[in-house]
Amino acid sequence: MVRARCTILQVLAMNRNLLAIDQTGGHRRAIRVWLYAVAAMVLAMVLVGGATRLTESGLSITEWQPVVGVLPPINEAQWLAEFHKYQAIPQYHELNRGMSLDAFKTIFWWEWTHRLIGRLIGVVFLLPLLWFLWRGRIGPGLRARLWLIFGLGALQGAVGWWMVASGLVHRVEVSQYRLATHLVLACVIYIAILWTALRIGDSPTAAMPARLRSSTVGLLVLVVGQIYLGALVAGLRAGYIYNTWPLIDGALVPHATDLFSASPPWRNFFENALTVQFDHRMLAYAIWLLAGWHVADVIRHARSGPALPGALALFVAVTLQAVLGISTLLLLVPLPLALLHQAMAMVVLTVAVLYAERMTRHATQTVFRVAVAAPPSSRA
Numbered sequence: 609m610v611r612a613r614c615t616i617l618q619v620l621a622m623n624r625n626l627l628a629i630d631q632t633g634g635h636r637r638a639i640r641v642w643l644y645a646v647a648a649m650v651l652a653m654v655l656v657g658g659a660t661r662l663t664e665s666g667l668s669i670t671e672w673q674p675v676v677g678v679l680p681p682i683n684e685a686q687w688l689a690e691f692h693k694y695q696a697i698p699q700y701h702e703l704n705r706g707m708s709l710d711a712f713k714t715i716f717w718w719e720w721t722h723r724l725i726g727r728l729i730g731v732v733f734l735l736p737l738l739w740f741l742w743r744g745r746i747g748p749g750l751r752a753r754l755w756l757i758f759g760l761g762a763l764q765g766a767v768g769w770w771m772v773a774s775g776l777v778h779r780v781e782v783s784q785y786r787l788a789t790h791l792v793l794a795c796v797i798y799i800a801i802l803w804t805a806l807r808i809g810d811s812p813t814a815a816m817p818a819r820l821r822s823s824t825v826g827l828l829v830l831v832v833g834q835i836y837l838g839a840l841v842a843g844l845r846a847g848y849i850y851n852t853w854p855l856i857d858g859a860l861v862p863h864a865t866d867l868f869s870a871s872p873p874w875r876n877f878f879e880n881a882l883t884v885q886f887d888h889r890m891l892a893y894a895i896w897l898l899a900g901w902h903v904a905d906v907i908r909h910a911r912s913g914p915a916l917p918g919a920l921a922l923f924v925a926v927t928l929q930a931v932l933g934i935s936t937l938l939l940l941v942p943l944p945l946a947l948l949h950q951a952m953a954m955v956v957l958t959v960a961v962l963y964a965e966r967m968t969r970h971a972t973q974t975v976f977r978v979a980v981a982a983p984p985s986s987r988a
Contacts, residue, residue, distance in 0.1 A: 635745045642736045643805035649732060650798045651954055653725040655793070656718070658950035661787070661842060663719035667699050670776055672769040678727060680720050680753050690716065699780040726765060733758055753804055759796050767793055784843025785878060791839045795832055795964055798954075806965045816967050817909050822966040823902050827922065830895050831960045835953055837888040841879055846881040846888075847941045853934050856889065857882055896930055899923040918963035925956045 660666050669677070670693045681687040691712050694700055700707065736756055740746050746754065771786035841847055850856050857866065867883045870876045876883040899922055906919045932949045939945060 635740075639740060639745065640805045640808050643801050643808075646729060646733050647798060647805065649725060649729045650794065651802065651958075653722065653729060653952055654794050654798070655947070655951055656722045657791070659947055660718045660722045662946050663715060663718055664699070664703065664781075665715035666722075666772060666782060667697060667775045668692060668694055668712065668715040668719045669723070669772075670697060672764070672772070674727070677720075677723065680716075687713065696780065697776050699775065702780045716977040723768075725770065726899060730758075730761060730765075733761060749803070750808070753800075757797060757800050757804070760793065760800065764790070764793050764797060765791075781845075782843065784840050784857070787837050787843040788839035792832065792836050795835055795957060798957070799828075799832075802958070802961050803965050805961070807969070816915060820906060820910060820915060821968050822903070822961075823898065823905065824918075824967040827895065827898060828957075828960040828964045830891065830898070831957050834888070834891050834895060835957065837884065837891060838950075838953065840878060840884045841881075841888050843883055844879070844881045846885040847946075849936055850879050850885050851937050851940055853937055856886055861934065862886060892930055892933065896926050899926045914963075914966045918959075918966060921961050922956070922959050925952070925959045928952060931958050 612830065669690070673676070681690055686810060687709060691709055694712060694716075704711075737746075737758065741751065766792050767786070771782050771790045774783035774786050775781050852858075856862060862882055867880070867886065868876050870880050878884065900918075903916075903919045903923050906915045910916070929949070929952045932945065932952050936942070936945045936949045
């Protein structure tokens, strides 16, 4: 009788453990799917933001109304009111004087959609987060990371308006400084969400050589830096000014007096269209060479596991992006190709994040766990 009772208790305990394991897997999958969905929305927002910039739509909404602005104009009087506000800023007078109301509606919808996606990201992130917290599904380490990401998202909304405000008074476009800040912050948020989702509940992989880990992280950092320079190029419209390749301004390396024509010298790296585009090209060459060297290094030292497929995928993505960039430049920045170039930049960033996370997982041992409530039978 005693032995049978012990056996029954052991079976019940085993069932409770199996239930807990099953619940952990289910909760982990739910949280990861949620984060992947948010990451996809951030990606969509970046792409819509690129279209908004390329269509000169970003200044069509001249007020920041986080709540009221959710509703677009619904009648002719409201459309005319928004149009009159736009007609009061320099961009209308210097670039779009005589624009029709229908043309204004086109650029308005781009900017309105961009802002709407931002609002939806906040809701889609916050509500599930509160629910998972209420159910006790998120441990302390993951909880802190998620609140930090939410804080960055709120900051991004403020940075977006800070950027728009720069083009409403004395300029016909937004500041390239603020545009680049806005884009890079979006990329940081995207990286943080994707990295966190990948780290939830997975075990570390086999250790990779330190040099390979360092170069994957270095490539990721350089890709983010290249996106920053790309935003400066876009903000300065440098692609329309210097549209030859491989020469730029008639030479492989422009004359120093042209590269450093502004004073103080540091301003050239942000405000001189020639210098900014030259830097963008040079960093593109560096990333391509480093990605190719990294593939060769992986073949020599770590052919098995995730290293070689990831290295090859990143090199191919970087190569395609370089071809797109050159084509966009030579064809004088046609809208479809420019949009594809920006979309490919996000593909390169995504591949770089996936690869760097996989390669560094063993070294950091950072694996987030989800909390699981005890089964009801164990609470009695």
